[in-house]
Amino acid sequence: MKPDLFEAPDYFALDSLLSQEHLLVRDAARAWVKRAVSPIIEQHAQAATFPTEIIGGLAEIGAFGPYIPQEYGGAGLDQISYGLIMQEIERGDSGVRSTASVQSSLVMYPIFTYGNEQQRQKYLPKLASGEIMGCFGLTEPDHGSNPSGMTTNIKDMGDHYLLNGAKMWISNAPFADIAVVWAKNEAGRIKGVIVERDMEGFSTPETHHKWSLRASATGELIFSNVKIPKENILPGKDGLGAPLGCLDSARYGIAWGAIGAAMDCYDTALRYAKERIQFGKPIAATQLQQKKLAEMLTEITKAQLLAFRLGQLKNEGKATTAQISMAKRNNVEMAINIAREARQVLGGMGITGEYSIMRHMMNLESVITYEGTHDIHLLITGADITGHPAFSS
Numbered sequence: 049m050k051p052d053l054f055e056a057p058d059y060f061a062l063d064s065l066l067s068q069e070h071l072l073v074r075d076a077a078r079a080w081v082k083r084a085v086s087p088i089i090e091q092h093a094q095a096a097t098f099p100t101e102i103i104g105g106l107a108e109i110g111a112f113g114p115y116i117p118q119e120y121g122g123a124g125l126d127q128i129s130y131g132l133i134m135q136e137i138e139r140g141d142s143g144v145r146s147t148a149s150v151q152s153s154l155v156m157y158p159i160f161t162y163g164n165e166q167q168r169q170k171y172l173p174k175l176a177s178g179e180i181m182g183c184f185g186l187t188e189p190d191h192g193s194n195p196s197g198m199t200t201n202i203k204d205m206g207d208h209y210l211l212n213g214a215k216m217w218i219s220n221a222p223f224a225d226i227a228v229v230w231a232k233n234e235a236g237r238i239k240g241v242i243v244e245r246d247m248e249g250f251s252t253p254e255t256h257h258k259w260s261l262r263a264s265a266t267g268e269l270i271f272s273n274v275k276i277p278k279e280n281i282l283p284g285k286d287g288l289g290a291p292l293g294c295l296d297s298a299r300y301g302i303a304w305g306a307i308g309a310a311m312d313c314y315d316t317a318l319r320y321a322k323e324r325i326q327f328g329k330p331i332a333a334t335q336l337q338q339k340k341l342a343e344m345l346t347e348i349t350k351a352q353l354l355a356f357r358l359g360q361l362k363n364e365g366k367a368t369t370a371q372i373s374m375a376k377r378n379n380v381e382m383a384i385n386i387a388r389e390a391r392q393v394l395g396g397m398g399i400t401g402e403y404s405i406m407r408h409m410m411n412l413e414s415v416i417t418y419e420g421t422h423d424i425h426l427l428i429t430g431a432d433i434t435g436h437p438a439f440s441s
């Protein structure tokens with residue numbers, strides 16, 4: 049792969065609105081991605097392996113629990129810093145960002161928010177340092193966009209619960225030490241359950257042959273009469289709102305992360321267009337390529353402003369689920385469109401692993417589908433503005 053010469057576009061001087069802390073956190077993550085992710089990521093994506101060697105580095109830049117308080121091992125940062133870290137990691141690879149998102153927003157967040165003190169002390173510091181890794185089990189083979197129909201269940205056996213069912217498309221599943229799993233009790237109420245790797249009857253077969261997020265490990269979670277100690281149930285919240293609260297936090301991170309992938313594609317295409325000579329001049333001097341590049345930068349700039357304002361609202365505790373949906377949907381679509389355009393700017397070279405663009409493009413095909421599909425986020429906006437939820441009967 050080519051050396052990483054990335055320079056971030058900041059056309060509307062957004063950096064001047066960031067605090068010293070934001071800039072420090074962002075620049076540390078940016079430098080780490082250049083040093084630790086860029087040199088190895090293409091090989092891992094080609095081999096479809098998750099780069100376990102970067103887990104320690106992810107922990108060091110604060111990617112595991114950026115906004116979790118320091119007393120639990122988190123970085124104690126605000127929501128804009130969290131977003132900036134996700135942006136920088138996804139600039140390297142969406143699969144690596146997925147691992148960080150899952151660990152922070154889908155595993156640490158529910159344990160911190162819905163867990164009791166004992167659960168927080170037991171799991172959060174180890175998750176923050178990367179000593180243990182987690183995954184989040186909501187999606188099932190027959191229930192994706194409609195998780196409320198889930199059939200995975202827990203049965204009260206007096207001194208413990210029995211967990212049965214299956215989850216699929218679970219990021220980090222093949223190597224996770226713990227899984228935060230959502231299951232219905234006898235009353236049909238959705239509860240959060242912490243399942244540990246060595247529990248009998250629990251297995252995590254890997255999903256192979258993906259063309260997308262190849263450097264992220266995906267798998268199933270199979271539960272066959274898994275004995276769950278009562279202290280492994282998250283007591284703080286139940287019902288569908290509990291997993292949806294986690295998804296709000298992860299989707300917010302994706303709204304920033306997608307900007308990173310888009311910036312990398314734009315920056316790569318701009319540099320290539322300036323260097324590539326056809327018909328005796330750089331292709332950057334042609335109107336058609338300038339149109340592509342100018343439109344890319346316009347869309348990135350709009351997405352940056354959207355994410356920044358959402359971050360301010362999130363810091364104030366005012367960001368709504370519908371606003372987060374709009375930002376995730378807009379920014380991922382923006383990124384996938386830019387990846388497709390940037391790929392064309394590079395001509396034939398755009399399809400090779402010498403450059404990051406095709407990998408970003410394929411990764412974004414998952415990002416546009418997971419954490420709520422592109423359609424579902426549109427329907428969330430539709431329901432919010434009309435008062436009529438069109439996705440349910």
Ligand SMILES: Cc1cc2nc3c(=O)[nH]c(=O)nc-3n(C[C@H](O)[C@H](O)[C@H](O)COP(=O)(O)OP(=O)(O)OC[C@H]3O[C@@H](n4cnc5c(N)ncnc54)[C@H](O)[C@@H]3O)c2cc1C
Pocket residue numbers: 150183184185186187191192193194216217218219220261266414417418419420421422423424438439440
């Ligand atoms: C690589 C990857 C990693 C993932 N990681 C995780 C994870 O860690 N944990 C986890 O729990 N899940 C994970 N997922 C699952 C992901 O969240 C689901 O794939 C997603 O929610 C969509 O569900 P589905 O694939 O079953 O599609 P479906 O729900 O079957 O949807 C199929 C199509 O129908 C459309 N559709 C559905 N309902 C409606 C409607 N009412 N109106 C109009 N159109 C509709 C959808 O938009 C979509 O285009 C992951 C998925 C992928 C691909």
